[in-house]
Amino acid sequence: MKNPVVIIGSGLAGYAVARELRKLNTELDVVMLSADHGGFYSKPMLSNALSSGKTPESIVNGDAVQMASQLKISIRPHCRVSAIDQAACEVTLADGEKIIYNQLVLALGADQVHLPLSGDGVANILTINDLDDYKKFRVALTGKKRISIIGAGLIGCEFANDLATAGYHVDVIDISAQPLGRLLPPAGGAFIRQRLEAAGVVFHLNATTQSVDQVQEKLHLTFADGSAIESDIVLSAVGLRARTQLATSAGISVNRGIVVNRLLQTQFDNIYALGDCAEVAGKVLPFVMPITHAARALAATLAGNPTEVRYPAMPVIVKTPACPAVVSPPDFTIKGEWHVEADQNGVKALYKDDTGRLLGYALLGAATQEKNSLTPHLPPVLE
Ligand code: FAD
Missing domain, CATH: 3.50.50.60 (FAD/NAD(P)-binding domain)
Structure with missing residues (x-):
């Protein structure tokens, strides 16, 4: 029997890959190793849980046991990986146990600065x-x-x-x-x-x-x-830094995140990374939408159909009910400027290049209603 696909991390990235992979392949052995409780929850809900009447417990969609049975994978909570040996294709857990992988997915998240x-x-x-x-x-x-x-x-x-x-x-x-x-x-x-x-x-x-x-x-x-x-x-709440130490110690290339190409692949053929820990084709994007796209592409690759990730425009909704807002930050390395219309009901700020091409936007208050009409005009984040 083949060695398993080992996923390190049970955040949105780890779970998204497992779920997408199961849609394509029900046979592969998948083992998820997590330093935390291993349950599945939506992290974005944490910052509006109080006003939406949620307790930390009610945010959890399924604990590790429920998720393992739902996805037909093995999940090992409270199980920290302390080392990766890429030559031997094995990971070492904090208690010394070793697990051999066929393919390894790093979904390690980020640390607070x-x-x-x-x-x-x-x-x-x-x-x-x-x-x-x-x-x-x-x-x-x-x-x-x-x-x-x-x-x-x-x-x-x-x-x-x-x-x-x-x-x-x-x-x-x-x-x-x-x-x-x-x-x-x-x-x-x-x-x-x-x-x-x-x-x-x-x-x-x-x-x-x-x-x-x-x-x-x-x-x-x-x-x-x-x-x-x-x-x-x-x-x-001053920012995040990709968790890269495990990768660095294993000789995996790291920059602002674990460096991967559009196949989400590190310099080693069978080691991949996605989510907050990864720098995909030069971009570190610690948000949900990039994870969704990366997970779909990576699942296809793991299932035997190498697939490059493509990011469309991915506007982020700011969850401040006192001021509805949606932003699609432009690539500020491309020359352009903000064109702003503002009144007491809202702000519509469009970032355009000197030919008038829309590169990004920030919509606040009533202007958020223009999200759907503007988004199709945005350039993809990764073509
Ligand atoms: P994490 O969820 O951090 O998961 C990392 C996993 O790796 C964890 O299970 C951890 O235990 C495990 N791990 C780490 N090291 C090891 C190890 N050595 N061994 C074993 N396991 C290990 N994004 C949006 O797009 N929209 C939003 O509205 C939004 N709101 C947010 C609100 C808040 C309060 C926060 C904090 C973030 C928000 N985000 C939002 C960002 C989004 O939630 C993250 O981008 C996403 O959840 C990251 O998922 P991840 O799986 O990459 O990382």
Whole structure:
């Protein structure tokens, strides 16, 4: 019998490959190894769970046992891979057990970036990048009122909206001059800021957090200009870094993510990567849609039909109900500029090149209704 396809990781990427592969092939042995509980859940739901009345438990669609039976694969939760031997085609688990693979899929996700802050409260800063983090956060919220979020990006703004709607006092701190600074032109940033402020969020922009100190029950955040705020909980949401260490130690090429070609293949024929850990044809795209497309292509390849991934335009919906927003970030290496129409109901920002070709957009408020008519005019992310 053939050795199995081994998938490391039980996040959206690991599960998407397993599911797509099962649609094409019911015979191949598939083993999923996961450092966590191994259950299937939708990570994007974490940032609007409070206001949608969800508990961490109710977000889980199926635990490891249920998913294994549904997909007819073997799932080993709480099973961390500590090494890959690409020459021997085997992985070593933390307890020393070795598993031989025929093909290996790395779906390892990403780690939260930690800012280099000083102070004795730093160890108490929370981050949320998976269900277990979120469970801790929900426990920590009990009896608390004031939450500070460092980072006004997508995740920071979504949690801010969710917490404010649920009645918490929310401070959002960011080094840049506007929320969603990487995705929106200034008019868009001003619009979402004003809508989130109306929902109760307090922004501290152009503010560099320097230290977080524990003062009795409270955390004190001190900024570079000397000002300070007090908080019950500090959540850091300043970005992600692909998990590459396992690959690096195995001699697999790594750049901003694990380097793969459009077959999702590393430099080794039978080792693949996708999801937040991967850099696919030069792009690191830590979102759901790229995973869906990559998983379909990779499943076909694993089933014996080598298939390159193609990414169409993949707009991202920002889950801030106080300010509906959808963004399709342009490739900023292509020269272009924002064309902005704004009024009190919304912002329509189109990023065009000098021939008038649409390269990306940011739609907020009422302008989100134009998503369906504009999206077909966007260029594919990977032709
Ligand atoms: P993960 O889900 O991080 O999975 C990695 C897996 O690898 C885990 O099971 C982990 O245990 C395992 N693992 C790691 N190392 C090892 C090891 N050594 N041995 C064994 N197992 C290991 N994207 C959108 O497109 N739209 C959204 O609205 C959106 N909202 C989001 C909201 C939040 C709060 C967050 C945090 C993200 C959001 N995203 C959103 C991003 C999206 O959820 C991620 O891109 C996606 O879930 C990543 O899936 P993944 O499988 O690559 O990684």
